[in-house]
Amino acid sequence: MISLDRLLDGLEVEAEPFVVHDLRRECTPSCGPMKPALHCTRSGSGVVELAGGATVRFSRHNVIVLPPRRRAGIVPERSTVGARMKEEAGTSPKVVTACGAIRATYQGSVGLFDQLREPIVENFAADDPIHRSFQDLMDEIAGTRAGSRAMVETVVRRCLILLMRRHFRHVDARTSWLVGLDDVRLGRAMALMHDRPQQSFTLRALAEVAGMSRSVFAARFAxxxxxxxIEFLKMLRLARASQLLMNSDLPVKTVAARVGYSSRSSFTRAFHAHHGIGPTAFRTAAHEPAIGPFVVEPTPPDGAAEVA
Incomplete structure (x- = not known):
């Protein structure tokens, strides 16, 4: 597998012109769908609605890499009574976002995000260096200075390096889309697991997708x-579950089903064993990091009744 250090050293970036959206004047603009896209926000908050029903919250304090081949609509936050009252009164905060297709490659060949299946969402504080970098990007996008496109690509490269450093502090690169960059045949099997984490796969079926014998596939994969x-699939399911818990309001039981668990109780046991914390407490801590320490959910015993 290409190391992250080697990958970022060889990172080359091309960026199509970014489109700036003022969501008080526009109705559900969209990004994509064919190429990966970078979404950042100058002001306000809202949700990105992806094809297939998934939603991702956005604000000035996060940045999103959208996967290729999934159209995304951008909608301002209207979920609270206060937000709706401000909107009706014409005093709602201005929501300005920018979205642009990017091609990020390793030495001009392998597309860094070509196999990405779910959005990358990274949150940061106002005084975080990555926040300043993305605000610099927004300033450059909004300007009309000479050499703007070249400067945008330079700043996007810097932003992506910071973003990937941050992302892989808490995501195991071995469960990411990056593993498939080195070996196209392994990449086919991994893409299938990324696309259908809820499916039960056999070693034989995955080896056939990769075009290898079971023994060669197992050895090369390891x-x-x-x-x-199979261990990779389990890690992938739990990594995907973490993202769904952080970036959606889906019930825990639904998250469990989407990543291949037949019951909430079996999912909670696996999640707790891996993360040391239950899924509900994990979601609470992710949304409210300043409130205090995790409240650890008890691990349900085998055969415990499911909670709807």
Whole structure:
């Protein structure tokens, strides 16, 4: 597998012109759908609605990399009574976002985000260096200075390096879309698991997708990833569940089903064993990091009744 250090050293970026949206004047603009896209916000907050029903919250304190081939609509926050009253009175805060298609490659060949299946969402504080970098990007996008496109691509490269450093502090690169960059045949099997984490796969079925024998596939996969395909699938499911818990309001039982668990109780046991915290407490802590320490949910015993 290409190391993150090597990948970022060889990172090359091309950016199409970013489109700036004032969401008080526009109705549900969209990004995509064919290329990966970078979404950042100058002011206000709202949600990005992805094809397939998933939603991701956005604000001045996060940035989103949208996967290719998934159209996304951008909608201002209207979920609270106060927000609706301000909107009706014409005093709602201005929501300004920018979205642009990007091509980020390793040495001009392998597309960094070509196999991305779910959005990358990174949150940061106002005094975080990554926040300043993305505000610099927004300033450059909004300007009409000479050499603006070249400068945007330079700043996007810096932003992506900071973003990837941050992302892989808390995401295991072995469960990410990056593993498939080195080996196209392994990448096919991994893409299938990324696309259908809820499906039960056999080693034989995955080997057939990769075009290898079971023994060769298992050995090559373990060498590239450091674990078996089935162990990888389990890690992938839990990583996907973490993202769904942080970036959606789906019930825990629904999250469990989407990542291949037949019951909430079995999902909670696996999640707790991996993260040391239950899914509900994980979601609460992710949304309210300043409130205090995690409240650890008890791990349900085998055969415990499901909670709707």
């Amino acid at each position: 060498d590239a990833v450091g674990q078996s395909p």
